[in-house]
Amino acid sequence: MEPEAKYESKAGDWRNYKRVLLPPVKDLQKLDVYRANGGYEALRSVLIDEKWDPKSVTEEVKASGLKGRGGASFPTGLKWSFMPPVKPGAPRFLCCNGDESEPGTYKDRQLLEYNPHLVFEGILIANYAMSIDVCYLYVRGEYADWITHIEKALADAYAAGLLGKNILGTDFSTEIVIHKGAGAYICGEETSLMESLEGKRAYPRIKPPFPAQRGLWGHPTTINNVETLACVPLIISNGSDWYAAIGAKNHTGPMLYGLAGHINRPGIFEYPSGMLISDLIYEVGGGMRGGKKLKAVVPGGSSVPPMRADQIEGVTMDGDSLRQAGSMLGTAGMLVLDEYTDMVTFLRRITHFYAHESCGQCTPCREGTGWLVDIVTRIDEGGGNLRDLDLLIDLCDGMEGRTVCALADAAAWPVRWTVTRFREEFEAKCRDSVFAIA
Amino acid sequence: MSGSKTVHLPQEPETTIPETDLVFSANELEQIEKYKAMYPTPQGAVMRVLWMAQEKFGYLPPEVIRLVAETLGLPYALVYGVSTFYTQYYKARVGKYVLDVCTCFACQVVGGCDVFSHLCDRLGIEDGGTSEDRLITLRQAECLGACGSGPMLQVANGPYVHNLTPERADDLIADLKRGKLPEFVSMTLPQDEDEMGGNRRTDVDNVDTYETQPVAERLSC
Ligand SMILES: Cc1cc2nc3c(=O)[nH]c(=O)nc-3n(C[C@H](O)[C@H](O)[C@H](O)COP(=O)(O)O)c2cc1C
Ligand code: SF4
Numbered sequence A: 001m002e003p004e005a006k007y008e009s010k011a012g013d014w015r016n017y018k019r020v021l022l023p024p025v026k027d028l029q030k031l032d033v034y035r036a037n038g039g040y041e042a043l044r045s046v047l048i049d050e051k052w053d054p055k056s057v058t059e060e061v062k063a064s065g066l067k068g069r070g071g072a073s074f075p076t077g078l079k080w081s082f083m084p085p086v087k088p089g090a091p092r093f094l095c096c097n098g099d100e101s102e103p104g105t106y107k108d109r110q111l112l113e114y115n116p117h118l119v120f121e122g123i124l125i126a127n128y129a130m131s132i133d134v135c136y137l138y139v140r141g142e143y144a145d146w147i148t149h150i151e152k153a154l155a156d157a158y159a160a161g162l163l164g165k166n167i168l169g170t171d172f173s174t175e176i177v178i179h180k181g182a183g184a185y186i187c188g189e190e191t192s193l194m195e196s197l198e199g200k201r202a203y204p205r206i207k208p209p210f211p212a213q214r215g216l217w218g219h220p221t222t223i224n225n226v227e228t229l230a231c232v233p234l235i236i237s238n239g240s241d242w243y244a245a246i247g248a249k250n251h252t253g254p255m256l257y258g259l260a261g262h263i264n265r266p267g268i269f270e271y272p273s274g275m276l277i278s279d280l281i282y283e284v285g286g287g288m289r290g291g292k293k294l295k296a297v298v299p300g301g302s303s304v305p306p307m308r309a310d311q312i313e314g315v316t317m318d319g320d321s322l323r324q325a326g327s328m329l330g331t332a333g334m335l336v337l338d339e340y341t342d343m344v345t346f347l348r349r350i351t352h353f354y355a356h357e358s359c360g361q362c363t364p365c366r367e368g369t370g371w372l373v374d375i376v377t378r379i380d381e382g383g384g385n386l387r388d389l390d391l392l393i394d395l396c397d398g399m400e401g402r403t404v405c406a407l408a409d410a411a412a413w414p415v416r417w418t419v420t421r422f423r424e425e426f427e428a429k430c431r432d433s434v435f436a437i438a
Numbered sequence B: 001m002s003g004s005k006t007v008h009l010p011q012e013p014e015t016t017i018p019e020t021d022l023v024f025s026a027n028e029l030e031q032i033e034k035y036k037a038m039y040p041t042p043q044g045a046v047m048r049v050l051w052m053a054q055e056k057f058g059y060l061p062p063e064v065i066r067l068v069a070e071t072l073g074l075p076y077a078l079v080y081g082v083s084t085f086y087t088q089y090y091k092a093r094v095g096k097y098v099l100d101v102c103t104c105f106a107c108q109v110v111g112g113c114d115v116f117s118h119l120c121d122r123l124g125i126e127d128g129g130t131s132e133d134r135l136i137t138l139r140q141a142e143c144l145g146a147c148g149s150g151p152m153l154q155v156a157n158g159p160y161v162h163n164l165t166p167e168r169a170d171d172l173i174a175d176l177k178r179g180k181l182p183e184f185v186s187m188t189l190p191q192d193e194d195e196m197g198g199n200r201r202t203d204v205d206n207v208d209t210y211e212t213q214p215v216a217e218r219l220s221c
């Protein structure tokens, strides 16, 4: 059952990998421990060494191949270079996206709990590279307990002169402000996040204009995920070549993988990108619970297309490989399902999520997510009809790519691909239905 | 936020907070000024002040919304609109402890619905209901970002309780009846267990590890 080195992992010698985002150091969340382990040295270098200026920092990040870890895998250095030239007197903002509400994803919480200063240092270097005045660290409201811990770490950094005015005695000044959300998945979407910060109902904005042109309060803004920014100090300290040599060539760097579901060893794991899905399940995750057979894998959060067990052979956790296999990397928070999972009931809960979380701005999304949950529920409860399966696909056609933000697509993809890839289960439920046409 | 076709008109909860209590103290006003200073406009502080008001008054009825609006110099409708956008702001009166039980997809498949149904039976209430003694309000929650330690729930917008079973849910209810709120729990990373022999933090008392849950009986609630 365990594929013995039949396929090549892009993660190299991952069994001997030394963690860098969450290195094995006790109490790394404390400022003195973080500094004793080389913390804030990348920031010092960036601010003091001749070699660095905003442009060279951005170029270094570009050369590292770092792609965003928030779900869309957009190249980070390229995103930074979209910021327009500095205009004196006009503020510029960064948003560090810690909203983390994508079902299946819980890496940013662990990173913020165990290594908050790495995130702060990444933010500070990003602020330097883009000449940013204030970074809002948006943390979902449910993480209230963690926010208390993060606020304490932030206060320590301020007290040590690592933040605020004239950082480390240089003329560079910048701030980090923690914003507490209050429970809305949509706030993770970058333009919705900005509306939320401005104190409005968080309806996503139409793009263009993109945030770099018109962002927070109309000023140039960049949005990056927590894990993305945590990679930045590592790139500066060790060089872009070092970073680019980790993991998959087209999707470089360390990656926080989440494992959940019917697996023996759930949790967050740090390994190079490009791990074989089979290695993650059978080696890292200790195999399927109770020795059951694998039925399905959702590789990166509820928004990505679920895969059948026979589709994961040789597939690695990077954008290219997963796209070829008919799914996406998303947030790398993987859900593993065993042979006893009812895929219809499973999909029903996903459709409920999107219907609940649609902001209601666009008709295809507001009405579409409602119809999806109604129809899947009807099938699940035994009132379905074989024609409903085509209706579901039609609905997905009417939603994908037709709305302000990508939530409608994220709602449609799991439906389209669960119905297509597990069609026999849906058909069986429809056939058992009292309304089935003989 | 709706996807269902039935239209629910927002129910205005009855006014229960006496006029004389409807004020922010000097300390609170000072804190509000600090919140305002965190954003270029006072409106940026609205979520923080709503949080503060909810902690003070327990929920956000119209008169509390009005107080927040007046304190920040914003239209009532705007603050009301913000408060209704987010699930963690309580628009109607709730029990002393709100239990948000995650039944979202990763918890669903490891028994989140079993735990939720168990709690419904145990407390004799349904989704969104409040127990007769007004101690507990039970809600189904969307993913709370702790999928590896599911099934899980959140108590009163505060601590998470991980790796739930019906028995542990019963223990929690017993604790809450005695007024004992669960403490913050730090989850040990599996790699830390291997490389560091346990949790990396020495400054928290409560530590738990990710567990594999028994087979779920129910997949839908
Ligand atoms: C509906 C929706 C929800 C999202 N939720 C999150 C989230 O919780 N956290 C996150 O970092 N990105 C989220 N994103 C992606 C962000 O819009 C944005 O692309 C990302 O934060 C950019 O950071 P990155 O380039 O570092 O990945 C979401 C996107 C959509 C469409
Ligand atoms: S796609 Fe859905 S969530 Fe996104 S803006 Fe439109 S209605 Fe809102």
Ligand code: FES
Pocket (backbone or CB within 6 Å): A103, A104, A105, B102, B103, B104, B105, B106, B107, B108, B142, B143, B144, B145, B146, B147, B150, B152
């Ligand atoms: S699905 Fe329950 S915490 Fe993520």
